[in-house]
Amino acid sequence: xxxxxxxxxxxxxxxxxxxxxxxxxxxxxxxxxxxxxxxxxxxxxxxxxxxxxxxxxxxxxxxxxxxxxxxxxxxxxxxxxxxxxxxxxxxxxxxxxxxxxxxxxxxxxxxxxxxxxxxxxxxxxxxxxxxxxxxxxxxxxxxxxxxxxxxxxxxxxxxxxxxxxxxxxxxxxxxxxxxxxxxxxxxxxxxxxxxxxxxxxxxxxxxxxxxxxxxxxxxxxxxxxxxxxxxxxxxxxxxxxxxxxxxxxxxxxxxxxxxxxxxxxxxxxxxxxxxxxxxxxxxxxxx
Amino acid sequence: xxxxxxxxxxxxxxxxxxxxxxxxxxxxxxxxxxxxxxxxxxxxxxxxxxxxxxxxxxxxxxxxxxxxxxxxxxxxxxxxxxxxxxxxxxxxxxxxxxxxxxxxxxxxxxxxxxxxxxxxxxxxxxxxxxxxxxxxxxxxxxxxxxxxxxxxxxxxxxxxxxxxxxxxxxxxxxxxxxxxxxxxxxxxxxxxxxxxxxxxxxxxxxxxxxxxxxxxxxxxxxxxxxxxxxxxxxxxxxxx
Numbered sequence: 001x002x003x004x005x006x007x008x009x010x011x012x013x014x015x016x017x018x019x020x021x022x023x024x025x026x027x028x029x030x031x032x033x034x035x036x037x038x039x040x041x042x043x044x045x046x047x048x049x050x051x052x053x054x055x056x057x058x059x060x061x062x063x064x065x066x067x068x069x070x071x072x073x074x075x076x077x078x079x080x081x082x083x084x085x086x087x088x089x090x091x092x093x094x095x096x097x098x099x100x101x102x103x104x105x106x107x108x109x110x111x112x113x114x115x116x117x118x119x120x121x122x123x124x125x126x127x128x129x130x131x132x133x134x135x136x137x138x139x140x141x142x143x144x145x146x147x148x149x150x151x152x153x154x155x156x157x158x159x160x161x162x163x164x165x166x167x168x169x170x171x172x173x174x175x176x177x178x179x180x181x182x183x184x185x186x187x188x189x190x191x192x193x194x195x196x197x198x199x200x201x202x203x204x205x206x207x208x209x210x211x212x213x214x215x216x217x218x219x220x221x222x223x224x225x226x227x228x229x230x231x232x233x234x235x236x237x238x239x240x241x242x243x244x245x246x247x248x249x250x251x252x253x254x255x256x257x258x259x260x261x262x263x264x265x266x267x268x269x270x271x272x273x274x275x276x277x278x279x280x281x282x283x284x285x286x287x
Numbered sequence: 288x289x290x291x292x293x294x295x296x297x298x299x300x301x302x303x304x305x306x307x308x309x310x311x312x313x314x315x316x317x318x319x320x321x322x323x324x325x326x327x328x329x330x331x332x333x334x335x336x337x338x339x340x341x342x343x344x345x346x347x348x349x350x351x352x353x354x355x356x357x358x359x360x361x362x363x364x365x366x367x368x369x370x371x372x373x374x375x376x377x378x379x380x381x382x383x384x385x386x387x388x389x390x391x392x393x394x395x396x397x398x399x400x401x402x403x404x405x406x407x408x409x410x411x412x413x414x415x416x417x418x419x420x421x422x423x424x425x426x427x428x429x430x431x432x433x434x435x436x437x438x439x440x441x442x443x444x445x446x447x448x449x450x451x452x453x454x455x456x457x458x459x460x461x462x463x464x465x466x467x468x469x470x471x472x473x474x475x476x477x478x479x480x481x482x483x484x485x486x487x488x489x490x491x492x493x494x495x496x497x498x499x500x501x502x503x504x505x506x507x508x509x510x511x512x513x514x515x516x517x518x519x520x521x522x523x524x525x526x527x
Contacts, residue, residue, distance in 0.1 A: 163392055166381065166392075167389065167393065170385075172380075173379060173381065177378070178378075180338075180361070180364060181389055181393050181438075182390075182442070183393045
């Protein structure tokens, strides 16, 4: 029974990794931009929620609602002012610029908040749990997993059922033709980055409530996000969730065998998938 | 009759190669103008100059009485210039319906709910209704050509630029396409049509313009133009 509980915990943890990865996947899918500052943007979101909580005394959930529009604006401006200029045939400029951005965010956070680790306090919810038959699950991990599913459903709805979603897909298909149709790729990309940072805010909420964070934890989140995206197959959000779950389960199983093996087991699982299915589990039908 | 498009001494060179050499013509609203000329005569370049994808080195382009020589392609699209490409460029991962929806909403700056009926109408007129929900990447050549035409139509253009839309089609397919374009033209749309398939062109257009090395070497009634010695020599390669 302990094994089933471990696996369930791993699956729920996968929801968190899927949240880390969804924004990364969204941005890569629409504008072929690999955002190396993605993990640091999550950490920045967590600090922003922390600031809102300490200034207003709001519950972190409501603080995240306040932070989301702000993060959207940050994403929009970041894309319009900086990242749009890096996009083109050459894939190196966006990598260099987002790597630099990662360093800038880490050091700005260090300057503003010191290296002390922080946490978003949820009060009694942190230790609350639900019993399903003989299995006990934490309420917060369930909320995390549920949020991941809702985020993916909403993103898919935006992608396939709304005008802006069609503009995303048309621009990702062919930016030049899209601009002849009256679409402005620079604005479409800015909206996409804004949307990605709203997802980042949700990821930040659960990052900050699940564990301690400090200005330097971003890059490790980026690695998990990358692994989830690649296992899932580039461009598929449900695949990303599957990828997150595989890493999550591998980590909790590894930790159950030996606590030192938690992180290693996740990476090993990633390598195995990469060996067996180099294009991921659910590669896009035609690319 | 009002003039919808007017080119005055428009010139463009790529290095030493003159692709448009003092091109001038006026296009009255509602007319269909055909453009012919040998390969490399500058036909597609002329379209690029009209739509704004290329900036002319000299000269002036007026659209609806306004100087648009330096106006961005997107603004011209919003002002009612629609264009089809020689090589169809659909959004392959979007369905046929979505391709038109994107063109109709963004090309006119309207909401999706306002354009759905228009899009359905265009799908019917271009006989694409059966494949409306298929990804455009899987279409046949004729369907892609139709989609190219449909996408230009979906923006409800005042001026429609067609670039070799009949090329590569069978005779039957070509006749069907001609009927669609003729119907569109009789609906009041001004058309400029570049085409190598001459019988397709002469079945629709009222005036013919002949380009050679970027120069206009003939402009007028299609029958007279086709009979003229210069056109026969240069374009059809017949020694007269």
